[in-house]
Amino acid sequence: MSQRETPAYILAIDQGTTSSRAMLFDHDGSVVGIAQREFPQLFPQPGWVEHDPRDILASVRSTIVEVLTKTQVSAAYIAGIGMTNQRETAVVWDRHTGQAIYNAVVWQSRQTVAICEQLKAGGYASLVRERTGLLIDAYFSATKIAWILDHVDGARQRAARGELLFGTIDSWLIWNLSEHRTHVTDVSNASRTLLYDIHRRRWCPDLLAMLDIPAVMLPEVRSSSEVYAHTDPAQFFGQRIPIAGVAGDQQAALFGQACFEPGMAKNTYGTGCFLLMNTGTRAVRSEHGLLTTLAWDVDGQTEYALEGSIFVAGSAVQWLRDGLRMLDTAPESESYAERVPSTDGVYCVPAFVGLGAPYWRSDVRGALFGLTRGTRKEHFVRAVLESLAYQTRDVLDAMQVDAGLTLKALRADGGAIGNAFLAQFQADILDVTLARPTVRETTALGAAYLAGLAVGFWESRAQIARQWQVEREFTPRMDPARREALYAGWRQAVQAVLAFTPPNNLT
């Protein structure tokens, strides 16, 4: 092993739904370099979304090489690695060969809807709610694991014999990059599996029994900020670098946005939209379709969050670009939207994989409303962008009731919030100031902070909170009557979507 230099950077790996990023941060929390790579999305059947775990690993490895090459930073200067990931997505692999036995079943995938229906019919809803803070939905990992075990020949027997391992993407990556094939996850990722008791903080035997998942498959659950393993020098430039921070990407963004006080909230506008509010050491139970989840465990303190998960947000813009070929690039949507003063009464409900929070209806489909002969592409694009803001309002309204407070400011991040039209419309429709930070890569930054705290690169959360800086604030300026009239139209559109049952077996 080569000599370790005085480490000056933290490397963050952000493994997202559509792309992987590797980023280097310096001591000020500033971005020193970034590399990003998209990887294939697999849609084997309508409503199914899968990834090849090898593609994920390859994209991560190549972005690490690229960021170090671009910045000319030697791996010897990396103090620690923070890992953050698309959550819930499930991988099952052979502990001896390291080969995944099936594709990664992605969080958006609906292939386990039938298993969920069986669980609901079996009366498991309250057990799940009470133990995990979640509800029975194909979104979470547990039914995806069961589905893989049921659909791969001999998998149940191999799992029972202890030959197979399960992991969310953080576990898959750490197992592959670490020196001794360490099989771990952190509390925030565990809390999205539907198998983890968020109050007692352990895998729940009743839930494992519910789906016949052997405990021997599961990773060890650790805090979000500690040294879990060191990189394998053979595949990491001769360096044993501590992997020292792990969190699911939405919790990492909450950390990176320095939302450390109860009542502070962030919304991430990526593939989906995820609005999380810190509720401190209290696990707040939602009565309005939100999730109670573990935010992180740092310095021996476990904190919780309320979450509204919106399944389709930036991916609706991607659909405009790739599916309908209405756009050449996603950012172009901004100028189209601004070319018209309104959608002219057009609404788009992008329920392409059903609806998540606060509706939780996996059986519904997307729809367009209010079309006339005068409807143009500009109206259509604007309606899609506005749908991100309306979905966020649905969630935030529910959250304010659940948490019993009125939010004054919301911190925003994610690729789509680069869109200034969307950011302003969001502030208008919520009647809340939206703050966009200087470092918009808050997911990666959060993971970097978690790792940096564990290795002494940063001292405290107070220091991190001081580093958070606003780049631009969007203040509400819409007339209240217009705001409520627009939102009432959205509510009607959603009700219509909920009422429409598509006929079965039509091809």
Ligand SMILES: Nc1ncnc2c1ncn2[C@@H]1O[C@H](COP(=O)(O)OP(=O)(O)O)[C@@H](O)[C@H]1O
């Ligand atoms: N300027 C923009 N306006 C609207 N949507 C955008 C813009 N830039 C990116 N997007 C959308 O945001 C998503 C990418 O955001 P990102 O945070 O990278 O997502 P993820 O981490 O989920 O892969 C894509 O779905 C893309 O269509």
Ligand SMILES: O=P(O)(O)OC[C@H](O)CO
């Ligand atoms: O990959 P993202 O950023 O869209 O995040 C996905 C979420 O973690 C799914 O719960």
